Amino acid sequence: MIGSLLAQVTSLKDAGSAAGQTQDSLVIGEQFYFFTVVLMWLIHAGFMSYETGVARKKNALMTAMKNILTIAVVTPTFYYFGWWIYNCNQPGLPIGPNSSDFTGAACQGGIPWSDTFGPNLTNNINLVFFLAFLLFSWTTASILSGAMIERARLTAYLILACILGSVVWILDAAWGWSAGGWMTLRFGFHDSIASSVVHGVAGAFTLGVLFNLGPRIGKYTKEGLARQFKPHNLHMTLLGLMLIFTGFYAFYGACLVIVSTSFPGWATIYLSPTTLGTIAMVITMGFAGGFTGGYFGSRGDPFWTVSGGLAGVISVSAGADVYAPTLAYLIAMVSAFIVPTIGDFIEKKMRVDDVVGAVAVHGSMGFLALFWVGIFAAGYPTGVNNVDSSIWGQLLGVATFLPLGFLSGWVASFILKKLNLLRVPPEVELMGLDVAEYEPLIYLPEVAHAPEMVVEPDGTIVPAEPVLRMEEASIIANGNGRGPRTDREVVG
């Protein structure tokens, strides 16, 4: 009898202790995500600094404003429908066995008028988890923003940022980067720290947009050779990249699920076990290999050396939960080594004016990372159905995400182009976006009209004004040779 009572008391104690531990775990999880959100702001300070430094002086402030205003539009759109897309569309296409329906309980947290999507005393996690995803959304938009600078309308960018940040990437995340996503449940798709889910898709979307946006005036000679515009502050660009790198540690951390009541306490988004140290080691070795590969791949070019660090990390992110540090180092080095070549190909062969190399760094590395997992991390059970990761699952990811990103970007920007809402008028582009928007308020005249230099395809550095004036004459009269000058009709 006494033994039975003691057993009951012990059982009650255990139960109380378990409940307490669960509460503690939730509060710890809430704190963890909160601080990742805070630190991930550095990514956006970094993108702003990075892109502003690359821009010519006459466009610097507008470039920075664009990054800041990303937050103004992606936040509400992601709140009102982005989180719903993530929570309510994970089953995706109804194909194959083992389909599951998450539209019941999980969906509730994503409905904007849900009781868990505001102040709620019984749910610590939904809001702060949403915020971590929101910061990922800003990141996707920021990947797009740098490629478009110096000739896109602010509002065109903001609309595209909403589509990418609040619809496209979060749809692919629902399918391939969630515990209930159909690609993982049925095909073992494995992209643990969002190589393709964030970077690859954003890069593909950006490429689709750039096809419609066209290059900056004067970027290419009549023979199709590429000129280089001089960044107005390369130091600022490098600082921006360092800020992005710092924020990336928080990005990595926020990609994990923390459950402190069970060992090892950490899981990937697919609920497979990992540790914080594992992914932190992979990102660090990814930077080391990436800088090295970028340096040698570009023969010491500062821009591509530092971008190589980013490329290296993106290339190892998909398998960061299982890669050995040495493997991460080697994969990142090889990947970053080829990034400058890819960047050159996009710029000089495809004649796509991607100002910051976003398509090469984010797009190509995001999808390359999937292949690396198919080769070096095949056979790991992934997701709640324990389907092994494989090259086939990864190829499915490429076949799904590449057209999703590219076509959505191309179609959206095509519509904006047809509405004459994609590019600023050539006059504004030539005088500088800052001059048109801010000069009377911000700049001293001599700053806005500071001499601008351009690097001709043969490497000679010449004053930009005669080159641009020559382009101006032909563009304003006849269109720019790459299609009719539609924006003229709006402003004429």
Place this chain on the structure above:
Amino acid sequence: MPLIINSAPDCIVHHEGASTKDLADFVLTNNYKDCAGFGTFMPGSTYGPDGTGAESLYMILTWVGIAVMVFVLVYWVIYENRRLIAAVAGYSPATPQEPPPQPGMSGETGVLR
């Protein structure tokens, strides 16, 4: 003091004052012990399993937010277009400027008549 406006959900219990009995590990919980979603205009309780239970006021508030967001985006496009038109209207291609007079240059400047 009687409330003139009460926009808090019904789950909140209004006590005249707090007491030490309310304290649960330094959090005053008594007034909120029946609450889950307790934000302004929120239902106060959790949803049912089928997602029902949203307060109509909270739903209206959310849709007002969505409408404002859409309006702002559309207006932003129109506003920027107007600014660009104004900028282009004031644009004049720069004419080549002669270099300023310098010592040793020929010309009428400084020539004694």
